[in-house]
Amino acid sequence: MRNEELIPADEICVRYQVERQFVSSLYESGIIEIVTVQETEYIHCDHLAEFEKMMRLHKELDINLEGLEAINHLLKQIQDLQKDNVRLKNRLGLYE
Known part of the structure; x- marks a missing residue:
């Protein structure tokens, strides 16, 4: 992991x-990951979008931490289902 990404x-x-x-x-x-380097905590740039999304939900909609955890869990499930859907469509395409 490069330091310019932190x-x-x-x-x-x-x-x-x-x-x-x-x-x-x-x-x-477990929504974001924090990396500690020489006693300083960093967030990897790959997790910045997730942080921004959760921050907006918290600030604009006044959603508490438990709600953010539930939303994060559901969004991950949706992403997994979308990946499965694409995979199954690709497999189905082989038989058409």
């Missing part, structure tokens, strides 16, 4: 105007 968690808190506890809660819930 964003300091404190910088994210400042830019998005969220509390550090919110970022920690998302990490503890």
Whole structure:
């Protein structure tokens, strides 16, 4: 993992105007991943979109952490079902 792909968690808190506890809660819930390098916590740039989505849901719709966990779980299930659907369509295409 390259350092230029890592964003300091404190910088994210400042830019998005969220509390550090919110970022920690998302990490503890398994919604985002935090990498620790030399006692500094970072969020990988691949998880930034997930963080932004959860932050917007929390701020704009006032959804609590438990609701964010449920939404995240359901979104992952939808993605898995969509992948299965594509896979099955591809298999079906072989027999047509």
